[in-house]
Amino acid sequence: MSFIKPNIRHPEAPKNKLGLSTKSYEGAISTLCAGCGHDSISAAIMQAVWGLDIEPHRVAKMSGIGCSSKSPTYFLNKAHGFNSVHGRMPSVTTGANVANRDLLYIGVSGDGDTASIGMGQFAHVIRRNLNMSYIVENNGCYGLTKGQDSATADEGSKSKKGKVNPFESIDLVALALELGATFVARSFSGDKQQLIPLLKAAMSHKGFALIDVVSPCVTFNNHAGSTKSYDYTREHVQAASVVDFVPMAQEITLDQIEGSTKDVQLHNGDSVRLSKLDDNYDPTDRTNAIHVLHEHKNQDKLLTGLIYIEPESDNFHEILNIPDTPLNQLKEDVLCPGSSVLSSINDSLK
Amino acid sequence: MSTASNTAPKLNPVVNDFVVKFANVNGSGSASANSMFAKAIFRMGIPVSPRNIFPSNIQGAPTWYEVRVSEQGYLGRRGGQVELVVSVNPQSMVDDINSVCPGGYFFYDNTYPLDFKLIRDDIHYIGLPLTEITNSNFTNPRQRQLFKNIIYVGSLSYLIGIDFSALESIVNDTFKAKPKLIEPNIAALQLGFDEAKAAFNEPLPLQLKRSNKNEGKVLLEGNAACGLGAVYGGATVCAWYPITPSTSVAEGFEKYANKLRVDPETGKNNFAIIQAEDELSAIGMVIGSNWNGARSFTATSGPGVSLMQEFLGLAYFAEIPAVLIDVQRAGPSTGMPTRTQQSDLLISAYASHGDTKQVCLFPATPKECFELTADAFDIADRLQTPVIMLTDLDLGMNEHICDELTWDDARAYDRGKVLNAEELDKIERFGRYHDVDGDGITYRTVAGTHPEKGAFFTRGTSRDEYAIYTEKGEIFEANLERLLVKWETAPKYLPAPITTERSAEKKIGVLHFGTSMEATHEALDQLAAAGHAANDMRILSFPFHADVLEFIEQHDQIFVVEQNRDAQMKTLLVNELEIAPRSLNSILQFNGDPISARIIRTKIEEKLNTATKAKSA
Numbered sequence: 001m002s003f004i005k006p007n008i009r010h011p012e013a014p015k016n017k018l019g020l021s022t023k024s025y026e027g028a029i030s031t032l033c034a035g036c037g038h039d040s041i042s043a044a045i046m047q048a049v050w051g052l053d054i055e056p057h058r059v060a061k062m063s064g065i066g067c068s069s070k071s072p073t074y075f076l077n078k079a080h081g082f083n084s085v086h087g088r089m090p091s092v093t094t095g096a097n098v099a100n101r102d103l104l105y106i107g108v109s110g111d112g113d114t115a116s117i118g119m120g121q122f123a124h125v126i127r128r129n130l131n132m133s134y135i136v137e138n139n140g141c142y143g144l145t146k147g148q149d150s151a152t153a154d155e156g157s158k159s160k161k162g163k164v165n166p167f168e169s170i171d172l173v174a175l176a177l178e179l180g181a182t183f184v185a186r187s188f189s190g191d192k193q194q195l196i197p198l199l200k201a202a203m204s205h206k207g208f209a210l211i212d213v214v215s216p217c218v219t220f221n222n223h224a225g226s227t228k229s230y231d232y233t234r235e236h237v238q239a240a241s242v243v244d245f246v247p248m249a250q251e252i253t254l255d256q257i258e259g260s261t262k263d264v265q266l267h268n269g270d271s272v273r274l275s276k277l278d279d280n281y282d283p284t285d286r287t288n289a290i291h292v293l294h295e296h297k298n299q300d301k302l303l304t305g306l307i308y309i310e311p312e313s314d315n316f317h318e319i320l321n322i323p324d325t326p327l328n329q330l331k332e333d334v335l336c337p338g339s340s341v342l343s344s345i346n347d348s349l350k
Numbered sequence: 351m352s353t354a355s356n357t358a359p360k361l362n363p364v365v366n367d368f369v370v371k372f373a374n375v376n377g378s379g380s381a382s383a384n385s386m387f388a389k390a391i392f393r394m395g396i397p398v399s400p401r402n403i404f405p406s407n408i409q410g411a412p413t414w415y416e417v418r419v420s421e422q423g424y425l426g427r428r429g430g431q432v433e434l435v436v437s438v439n440p441q442s443m444v445d446d447i448n449s450v451c452p453g454g455y456f457f458y459d460n461t462y463p464l465d466f467k468l469i470r471d472d473i474h475y476i477g478l479p480l481t482e483i484t485n486s487n488f489t490n491p492r493q494r495q496l497f498k499n500i501i502y503v504g505s506l507s508y509l510i511g512i513d514f515s516a517l518e519s520i521v522n523d524t525f526k527a528k529p530k531l532i533e534p535n536i537a538a539l540q541l542g543f544d545e546a547k548a549a550f551n552e553p554l555p556l557q558l559k560r561s562n563k564n565e566g567k568v569l570l571e572g573n574a575a576c577g578l579g580a581v582y583g584g585a586t587v588c589a590w591y592p593i594t595p596s597t598s599v600a601e602g603f604e605k606y607a608n609k610l611r612v613d614p615e616t617g618k619n620n621f622a623i624i625q626a627e628d629e630l631s632a633i634g635m636v637i638g639s640n641w642n643g644a645r646s647f648t649a650t651s652g653p654g655v656s657l658m659q660e661f662l663g664l665a666y667f668a669e670i671p672a673v674l675i676d677v678q679r680a681g682p683s684t685g686m687p688t689r690t691q692q693s694d695l696l697i698s699a700y701a702s703h704g705d706t707k708q709v710c711l712f713p714a715t716p717k718e719c720f721e722l723t724a725d726a727f728d729i730a731d732r733l734q735t736p737v738i739m740l741t742d743l744d745l746g747m748n749e750h751i752c753d754e755l756t757w758d759d760a761r762a763y764d765r766g767k768v769l770n771a772e773e774l775d776k777i778e779r780f781g782r783y784h785d786v787d788g789d790g791i792t793y794r795t796v797a798g799t800h801p802e803k804g805a806f807f808t809r810g811t812s813r814d815e816y817a818i819y820t821e822k823g824e825i826f827e828a829n830l831e832r833l834l835v836k837w838e839t840a841p842k843y844l845p846a847p848i849t850t851e852r853s854a855e856k857k858i859g860v861l862h863f864g865t866s867m868e869a870t871h872e873a874l875d876q877l878a879a880a881g882h883a884a885n886d887m888r889i890l891s892f893p894f895h896a897d898v899l900e901f902i903e904q905h906d907q908i909f910v911v912e913q914n915r916d917a918q919m920k921t922l923l924v925n926e927l928e929i930a931p932r933s934l935n936s937i938l939q940f941n942g943d944p945i946s947a948r949i950i951r952t953k954i955e956e957k958l959n960t961a962t963k964a965k966s967a
Contacts, residue, residue, distance in 0.1 A: 001834065021606050026960050055801055056801075057797075057798055057799070057800060057801045057802075057805060058798055060423065060642070060797045061807075063353055072807070073807055073819070077795070077805065078801065078802060078805050078806050079805055080795070080796075080797035080798070080807075080808070081805075081806075081807040082641060082808045082809075082811070083806075083807060083809040083810070083811070084634070084637075084638075084810065085634075085661060085664050086809060088630060088631070088634045089659070090631075090634075091589075091630070091631040091632075091635050091638065092633050092634045092635070092637055092638035092641070093627065094589075094631075094632065094634075094638060094639060095587060095589060095635035095636060095638025095639035095641070095642070095646060096638035096641060096797070097636075097637065097638070097642075098587050098622045098624065098635070098644070098645060099586070099587060099638070099639040099640075099642035099644030099646070100641060100642050100643070100644070100796075100798065103797055103798050109429065120627055121626065121630075121634070124626075124627040124631065129707065137712075153520075164883065217808060222657070229385075235963060243516040253780070261752075291696065303732025320619065320622045320624075321617070321618055321619045322617075322619055322620075322621075322622055323613060323616060323618035323620060324616060324618075325437070326644075326677065327586040327587065327620070327621070327622065327639075327644045328586070328639075328642055328643035328644040330584075330586060330620055332584065332621055332762065332763055334611075334613075335581075335584040335586065335611070335620065336582055336584060336757075336763075337581065337582065337583075337610040337611075338757065339756070339757045339758070339759050342582070342755055342756070342757045343754075345578065345755065346568050346754045346755055347883070349568035349569055349570045350392075350564075350567075350568060350569070
């Protein structure tokens with residue numbers, strides 16, 4: 001960890017359509033441990049937002065409490081952020097999102113923040129199909145309080161002190177599928193190639209998008225015997241598909257991938273291009289997705305990639321039937337019925 | 351009277367000054383008939399105050415509806431026994447008989463013989479075969495049940511002189527959309543009237559006479575008024591979780607928003623109502639919306655306020671506006687969910703861990719529910735802090751007479767210190783927590799305002815004036831001190847206390863708030879008539895205005911009326927104004943019933959007598 005962030009960038013650093021280099025998408029210097037998976041995810045988020053040509057200030061960064069929830073400070077410092085209370089990021093994001101439907105909402109949470117105290121809000125934000133990207137930085141432990149097991153720690157995984165976790169783990173991907181999430185993905189902080197396009201696709205999805213990112217805790221959960229370590233994850237990861245995000249009317253050639261490809265078109269015309277490792281895998285089939293997920297788990301394999309997508313669904317804005325103009329921009333003339341209406345209400349109360 | 355006991359004393363004839371209590375079974379459709387009864391009296395121009403006394407149950411348990419009629423305009427609960435009980439529930443009959451005053455009347459369904467008459471011989475039993483009448487006139491079982499209620503209202507029209515035309519006008523208004531129902535309802539009223547006339551030689555000595563006291567008045571529930579106030583106050587997001595007795599606040603907002611806030615061209619809702627998964631989530635949504643510049647509120651009751659503590663601390667510390675309407679009920683714990691109290695003062699005023707102080711409002715009438723709800727959004731935006739409005743079950747779930755609602759069309763919402771892009775351009779460096787004006791209130795920005803300036807990270811952790819994380823003690827302390835400066839600024843944006851002066855001598859001063867108002871005023875009128883003129887001050891907000899301390903200091907003896915056990919308002923006064931606890935005498939009631947003038951008067955008199963005795967001894 002270094003304390004002075006270099007302020008010099010290559011003059012020919014690539015620019016996006018807004019004419020901005022990735023520098024415009026950076027945040028404060030990270031205070032997380034050197035090598036923390038979360039920092040890689042922050043970097044991937046910056047790349048994804050930059051790559052989608054979204055102005056940084058049109059993003060709202062939302063989080064709860066924990067190491068993961070601190071990380072929004074470390075990207076997009078031109079965006080407003082809200083580090084709320086433990087496990088409650090979904091409700092705060094719901095309120096913010098309903099108030100202004102025009103921003104991109106990136107929620108960053110952890111396995112403690114989501115799978116324990118925040119389990120209820122996690123379930124209900126999925127049910128509402130809130131238009132947001134919900135990123136879980138999943139390291140299977142409570143980092144800020146020095147490494148206790150979290151609810152996503154796998155049964156049989158060994159803590160740093162050598163204790164074996166006796167409890168069944170909660171698989172947030174499986175849960176999200178059951179709860180009707182319209183975009184479900186899993187990735188690994190060490191796999192930028194997969195993570196960035198998945199983030200882009202999630203951010204372009206008009207509904208609730210979960211990306212559960214295995215993000216090893218280098219300080220408390222990166223030892224032999226842990227199932228959330230870099231080594232273990234690398235050895236057990238299996239991608240359902242290799243993904244690329246294809247903006248509308250733009251072709252990207254994926255030359256490193258063999259096998260057949262499938263494009264899933266998103267609501268706004270963009271597509272997610274999947275180069276499938278298994279020709280039979282259809283990411284729009286929820287029942288099959290659940291089945292394949294369980295199969296992999298039984299074989300001790302971590303299924304990653306875009307696991308499920310439902311490109312057309314009514315998100316919370318549509319369910320609420322709110323106008324295109326964000327609610328926070330409506331003025332008195334629309335909001336306040338005035339005195340003459342009130343006098344007829346008075347008449348009805350006599 | 352055909353069934354009146356011979357030994358029962360006769361009541362002196364009384365006009366427009368008595369209490370009628372209906373004993374019903376809940377879920378039997380009695381509510382609409384009872385409300386028709388009260389509204390007819392309102393339309394006769396007579397001050398009337400109906401109160402539901404109901405169980406935490408949906409069907410089958412006893413429920414009462416107590417209607418006080420008072421030409422003098424006393425709208426508080428009178429307390430004590432009542433002049434007339436309308437008994438439609440055999441289950442609660444023994445208690446109901448005991449609630450009649452000597453010489454009073456017990457009106458009951460005598461279809462089946464009952465031998466309860468032995469219980470008391472000092473009241474009059476007047477029976478009418480309501481079940482038999484209903485069964486012989488209606489075949490459908492549901493109709494039998496509903497019309498039985500309408501029939502007894504018709505009978506009362508004869509017995510106590512309710513204007514039949516007033517009843518008819520209510521039926522016409524109620525069923526405007528379903529005109530088929532008008533005729534059978536009026537027929538049922540007439541049936542009840544005729545049967546009573548045939549059965550009894552003369553009406554009761556309790557009579558209603560048309561008056562003119564309700565000019566410029568309306569009759570409505572506090573909760574509906576809060577919902578309407580939120581529409582007028584510009585709320586766009588209502589996030590809530592069902593809990594008695596607050597549910598009808600959200601329902602009121604929904605009803606009025608559906609009428610007044612749907613875009614006629616697009617059919618889109620210029621509002622959002624979110625039924626959250628719990629109170630934690632509800633307040634989280636409210637904070638998220640307000641953080642993002644939309645006016646948002648929630649409504650709950652005591653258990654919900656308990657659950658919202660953590661978020662209220664965040665909103666206090668991160669300085670995010672929020673409006674919370676707490677319709678108080680009897681606690682602690684689940685307590686008596688359908689009974690009233692004023693017992694959430696302390697948990698609201700100091701909500702959350704650490705050093706916190708929260709702005710509170712105390713409405714006393716539906717009109718104030720309307721006005722203070724609308725004001726609460728201005729106050730929350732201006733002070734950038736939660737505003738907790740403490741109403742209660744008595745105010746929220748009962749219809750009360752109040753002045754017509756008014757709105758000044760020239761009024762503009764006060765959105766407080768929110769910077770837009772142009773304003774940000776003029777500032778060299780934006781400091782979210784930088785007290786530029788010296789009033790403790792800093793400037794805020796909303797997400798998405800400016801591409802380069804104004805963004806900051808909102809957090810519950812310590813930060814400096816520029817919202818940058820810090821653990822430096824002196825910066826943390828300075829920020830908490832600034833929040834106190836804001837606290838001192840607050841009263842000028844809050845509704846001032848209202849004083850009623852009855853004596854220039856200033857011997858006795860009575861402090862009260864919320865729904866203790868009607869009973870307090872009535873008690874003090876009685877005391878004044880008995881030679882103990884007292885002044886009173888009604889507190890409408892916390893933190894207190896300077897006038898409150900002045901009032902306390904000006905009077906020889908101070909009473910504080912509240913509907914809780916622990917004298918919570920007194921605690922706030924003692925704590926915030928640094929006055930001697932013993933200088934404040936508490937008048938407390940917390941049995942779940944709305945406080946009555948009798949209790950207040952008796953307790954003040956007891957204290958005055960003790961004082962006199964002590965002096966003379």
